Amino acid sequence: MKKLLKYFATLALIGGAFTFTACSDDDDKDPAITYTQEDQMARPAINTVFIPSGAPKDMFNETLPSAMGAAYATAFATRLDALNGVTYPGNALGQDRATFAGLLATDVLNVSLTGTTTFFDGTNVLTGRALADDVIDTELLLIFGGTAGTSNAGLTSDHVNANDKAFLGTFPYLAAPF
Amino acid sequence: MKNTTKMKVLGIALLVIVASGAYLIAADHIDAPGVTGSGSASLGSDITDVYAFANGDNMVFVVNTQGLMSPAATAAATFDEEVMLEINIDNDASKDHVEDLVIQATFKDGKVHIHGPKAPVTTGLISTQVSGTTVSADITEYGDAPVIGTAGGIKVFAGPRDDPFFFDLTTYKEIIAGTASMFDNPGTDTFAGTNVMSLVVEVPKSQLGTGTIDIWATSNRKN
Structure with missing residues (x-):
């Protein structure tokens, strides 16, 4: 599976390189950055x-x-x-x-x-x-x-019903770290 | 069947599951070997939880990574610059579970950059970074007030936060192992006092589609 992914990644990179040479959009310095899914x-x-x-x-x-x-x-x-x-x-x-x-x-x-x-x-x-x-x-x-x-x-219940810290009312909503 | 017998049967069934190798962490913390480092470390690519909730006309997405961090370890924690976090959005009528839009987050030199929401360059297990940057912000450092980037109606935050997930995982594991037959009341939050590295993005709903969308988060390592 990993090998196969690498193969596809390589293909995508090659494809991306061609796209890059044909690309005239100066805003995108590297439009061919590709990533492989992990989670x-x-x-x-x-x-x-x-x-x-x-x-x-x-x-x-x-x-x-x-x-x-x-x-x-x-x-x-x-x-x-x-x-x-x-x-x-x-x-x-x-x-x-x-x-x-x-x-x-x-x-x-x-x-x-x-x-x-x-x-x-x-x-x-x-x-x-x-x-x-x-x-x-x-x-x-x-x-x-x-x-x-x-x-x-x-x-049917673990009897832990809420987080240990109160959430914020505004962005970013999550509580500050411990 | 009497209740005690039922619980015994259940215990045995759960024991079989343990023997067959199903080991529960939760919610998605260190869920798979590929995202778990030595000493059961939750890597930068390990997504622990995903949230999506409305704030008026906006939708808020939260993608948490690197779970079960102690406060002592949090100051030194960083986002992995080789990892792109992606929120995948299926907003077509057919709900074919293929992403029609992506919101991508990359991390570089102490900053978080959001790309999209845009149609993906490619769908599937290989993700290509979409062109342009929508909004950026400094990654908030441990102990500092949240740094919030805003542009084009989109807000972004990246940095350490309290893990919002709560679960008596310890008792659940005991139930799975057959050493407990039921949860305690009250239970004990296994995730109390632990931190995560959070990405929070707030986007106008008008940029996401109409009606109901299906979303999922992925972590993706640079090729």
Whole structure:
């Protein structure tokens, strides 16, 4: 995979060099700077929870979101079964095993440009991710809580409900470092 | 099935997962060998969390890297100049999960530079830096007030921040290992008192599309 990436990187560089010689835009001193992807993330904890350690985790990070569904939906469904110790029964959002596994396998964050942006606020689901969202409780509830959200009660919340520092009301929003 | 039996079954199931090699960190901190250095160090290319939330007519994107930093280690922490952070945006009607716009951040000589949002030069695992620089700012140093760059309606901040992520990871690991059967109440935030290197970019929504977009962040090493 790495070798293949390098090969493509070289190709891209060569392609970029040609572009450069043909480019007359003086503002762009080096338009051929290319980079190779190392990490990918959207929803929290997806790679860490659902992908076996070692090489598969790197592979997930180097899989394009457009290819993730086909590559990982079945494995995610199996993982949901394993986590529950029984065939995954579905979740409180009304999603069955295949639907939830398919949703998680394509690791993108759905973001609303018009409404409330939150991972889950009791009303809106997967419309963004705010700093204060208790994303782990949401994921635990959907993974372990069953269709009514009441199964495995000891596993559906970690009982850490907020950050250890208050967020700022203005840019850059995150609290100063410790 | 009785509850205790159920928990035992669950414990066994989780144990099997551990044996099969699924090791949980969280949220995406040191998630894979390729972004983890010696001594489990979270590298400059290790994305720990991604946030996207509205502020009025603007959308705020946060991409955090280099998780689990102690305060003592934070003053010396820097962004990797060989690493470009990219926010990928799929804003077409088909939601094909191919990026239609990218916002790229590069780090050089103590400054952060934002490129885009623009259509990507190429899609896929190889990213090409899009032309031009939208806004730049000095990277904020540890202990200093945030330095904010503003241009074209876009704001940028880059520097150390408190890790906004919270999770009782320790108890979760015990549950996975079968040495605990449930979370404690109250739990203990494993990420309390730790810092990350943060990139925060605020962009007018009008530059991003309409309706709903799908986004993901990537780290990309210079070829």
